[in-house]
Structure formats: structure tokens, C-alpha cells
Amino acid sequence: MKLALIANDCARRASYRRRKKSMLKKIEELSTLCGVEACAIVYSSFDQEPQIWPSESGVKNVVEKFRAMPEWKKHKMGNQESVMEKSIVKGKRKITKLEEENKEMEITMFMFQCLDKTRVQPPHNMTLPDLNLLSSVIEQKLNDISRRLDFTDVTDIVDTNLKL
Amino acid sequence: MKLALIANDCARRASYRRRKKSMLKKIEELSTLCGVEACAIVYSSFDQEPQIWPSESGVKNVVEKFRAMPEWKKHKMGNQESVMEKSIVKGKRKITKLEEENKEMEITMFMFQCLDKTRVQPPHNMTLPDLNLLSSVIEQKLNDISRRLDFTDVTDIVDTNLKL
DNA sequence: TGTGCTATATATAATGT
């Protein structure tokens, strides 16, 4: 099975229903058998409501625990523009450094630069949520690359340079 | 298999490691194959850090989306949803669907914009031959990426989204 | 511990209704 978006709409819907059910079952089993606290949230156009495990309050508990992590605060932003500019400066420095360190990162940097340029002059009057969404899409893509190239983790890089 | 806490500590740990890995893989597959936004968080004494999917920032995005939701749920009037709420639900579903549909396109557009800014004129003034040239440049770049990353189907994306 | 192996259970895509 190719690990990519299922093109056919009908097949994708069918697969979604099956896999969602199985996945939620899996996380339930994991939690029950191993006695661990866990939660899952799935947003899909196939469902009106977000699909969650365990209950809404159960998810809230785990989510609040996660939000309480110290790392959370540093991502909260005061002034939108200044943080953005700082990110760009930091990002560019990081790009330079990484280009020196690792030529294999070329592709990644290419995408970084894309984001940089787009952010300086947002092409479609992008809002902050748009940029956040885009950022996460790119991050996913970078993780994809990192997996294939056996990099350890690009999350830090993304967090440092791209998150708003 | 009895669906209850595994008593033996060693067996529970082993089961946890296996199942955690599988579950995270499953949610990744669900998200990738079906193009849905999802996250999972697992807290266990077996791991120091909470185990999550996708990245920290990815989880944050979903978590914030979830936290924002109960807010307008509380404004329900009696048993029936107001017209306003219904349109909000519809709107959100539409957004979710569009997000799903546009993910691949967004990445491609980034590359397009990047190339646009680095070497060619703004797209609005472009002539058809210019666009064709740009398209082939992008295709070449994508094939370059595909060669490095062992992708097989970049051409499809280009054909679908960029051929002008 | 963790890892590799294997028999069994489970999940899933494809297909038909």
C-alpha cells in the first residue's frame, strides 16, 4: 500500500471509516492494557464532530497536561510582526549554518527560503492561522523528508525558525 | 487477549513499546492516506516525555482547534442549534475539506512562488510561454527532489496542478 | 532490558450486495 493520500474520494472515505475505528480501538487498548493516559483527536470533513478518544473530558485532561508543558509558553506570541521578523532573521542564520554543515539539507532549505519569502510578502493576504496551517504542512513535509533521509528530527528546526 | 491491565510489569512494558509504536504509525497512516488532521498524546511512566504524533507544533494546532470548539458549543440554545450555529458547523466542515484538498497544492504553490521570486517575473504579467517555461522548471526541480527522495509520483502532482 | 523469531490474531483493501 502506497503511503500517500488516497485519490479516489469514495475509497478514501471507506478507508477513513475503517482506519479511524481501528485507530481509536488501538489507542483504547494501549491505554487499558498498559495503564497509560492517552488521547487522540481527528478532524475530518467526513465527520461533523471531531473524533476523539476517550471522552471529551478525558481528552481535555490530557490536553491540559500537554498545554502545561513549559515549552508551550515560548510559542505564545506578543507582537505578531516583530516575532515574525525575528523568526526570519533566526531562520536565515540557521539556514546558513546548516548549509555549511550538511549539503543534504539543500531541499529543506529550499523550502525554508520559500517560506521566508512568502512571509515577507504574503501572496494572498495570509492571516496568522493560514501561516500556521502552512507551517504545519511544511513541517509534515520536512518530517517526511527526514524520515526518508534518516535525519533524526527536524521538529526543532521548524519550531525554532518557522513557528509563529 | 483479555482487555485489562497487564499485571506483569515486564510484559506490560514490552507490550507498551510495541503498541505505542504501532498506534502512532496507525494515526500517521490515517492522516496521510485519508488526508485528515489528527493528533495523539500518550503519557506513560515508561517514557520521560509525552509521546506524541505528529510533532509538538502539529499537536498544538489540533489541540487549539479542539479547545476552541467547546466554547461555541456552550452557546447552544435549548435542544436546537441556532441557524447561526448550523452555518458555523457547515463553514467549519467546508474549511476542513478545503484544507484537506489544498495541502498538496499549497506545497506546490510554495515552490512556484519561490521560483517565481527568485528567477522569473510576477505571475500576473506572465505570458503563456513564460508559464510553460516555469512549469517545466518546476517539474525539473520536483523530479530532482523525487530522485533524491525516491518519490515516484511527483509528475502526477505537476501534471494535475501546474501544467498550464 | 532489548531484539529477533514465529504462530496466531487482527486489520484492511477489494469486491459484491
Next chain:
DNA sequence: TACATTATATATAGCAC
């Protein structure tokens, strides 16, 4: 569509090291 069936793929417990 959703649901049932089935052939195949995947996950996993138990055991050996």
C-alpha cells in the same frame, strides 16, 4: 453510500537469547 465477505497484510504475544 453502508454493510458483509474474503484474501492478504500487518500486529502482536510469547519465547529464546
